Amino acid sequence: MGTKKWNAVEFDAAKYLKTSIGSKLKFVELPKTMRLEVVIELDDELYADLAKNPSWLQKMQTGAVARAKSAMADLEKEVLAAEGKAQKLDSKAAEAFNRELQSTLEKSGRTASDDTAAACEKLLLDYKKGRKELAKFRLKCTGKILLTAGLVSGGAVVSVATAGALSPIGIWGVVKGAVAVAQEIAKLGLSANKMAVLVQGELAVLKKIMNEENAKAKKSGKVLQGGKEIGLNLFSKVLGVETPSLKNCQSHIDIHKIDISKIEKESKKLSELIYAAMDAQEKQAKALAVAKKTLPSSKVGKIAMSLEKIEKALDQMLNATIKVNEAIDAATDNQKKFQTALDGMKEGVPGWVKWVDVVGGLAIDIGVGCHDAATAVEKGYAIAFASGQAISNELVDAV
Secondary structure, X not given: OOEEEEXXXXXXXXXHHHHHHHHHOOOEEOOOOEEEEEEEEXXXXXXXXXXXXXXXXXXXXXXXXXXXXXXHHHHHHHHHHHHHHHOOOOHHHHHHHHHHHHHHHHHHHHHHHHHHHHHHHHHHHHHHHOXXXXXXXXXXXXXXXXXXXXXXOOOOOOOXXXXXXXXXXXXXXXXXXXXXXXXHHHHHHHHHHHHHHHHHHHHHHHHHHHHHHXXXXXXXXXXXXXXXXXXXXXXHHHHOOOOOHHHHHHHHHHHHHXXXXXXXXXXXXXXXXXXXXXXXXXXHHHHHHHHOOOOOHHHHHHHHHHHHHHHHHHHHHHHHHHHHHHHHHHHHHHHHXXXXXXXXXXXXXXXXXXXXXXXXXXXXXXXXXXXXXXXXHHHHHHHHHHHHHHHHHHXXXXX
């Protein structure tokens, strides 16, 4: 009896708060992400039964969302109280006050997610009570919260802290690290491409050898006409034919698999770096909102334009990473087809010819996706550097 983890409820608390109290906030900026989730772990049989009952699932989700909204009431009061305090703070004090606000968001969010999970678990238990055949199956509901930082602004001067938050140095360092990772991805992509092309060619050669030798074997009577085709593993024993490329082909398939695994690991690292750069850029944008109160409009406009360029560059870098992941998925699928075709040829499994023909028609393009990602990241770094330098120039005499 297996178990299944099911992300049964998702509630966008950030969106809800923005709608309910966003218009009342001037000094407090709500977190970009605040999502409450309920993860249910339950036995497969219980999940299968629940999946057949959409009206009950709707009831559970509706009730959970209602509980989450109810739990938001206290948080709304806390945020509005923080807004009142922020009006009296200067920039330095407001920065320190951020920690208090973040603690409030985390505590209230955790309470809300736990309450929502408890509500779901009660409904599930009630559902089981009415069904004796489900009594033995286990379940557990867990609340989860995904939360980014909020921001409190205040004061009437561009402080050193605000100027520091607008500084491009943080983004430069992160994106420079992303360039190195992207270059490694491009190198691994070339290797994976090379191995895939070699495997295609080797399987085509092995197919030719196998067809020819099977025909000879049937003609000589070593294999019965109309009987099952023998596999490459038996050629050396039955026919005395050496197939040294068989070992090479398996080796190249194995290397291809290893390269894909390495690319996947580097792609994850690249995504984390890009998201870190996006977080840094978001902090810059929030710092600009603070600085607008005292910076000349001409400086504000130029800094805003530079930040927009950095944001677009980071978006393009992220899209390139997504394409790498799509290429990884395609290459992983190809990998399975390579192995299936070779295994079929080794054992003489019926239908192996079709599998080899499928492999021969596969598009091998993981190298292209990896190269394009590296190019996009390098271009993004150039844009981030140039735009960051422009921001620095505007801040020279602003503090």
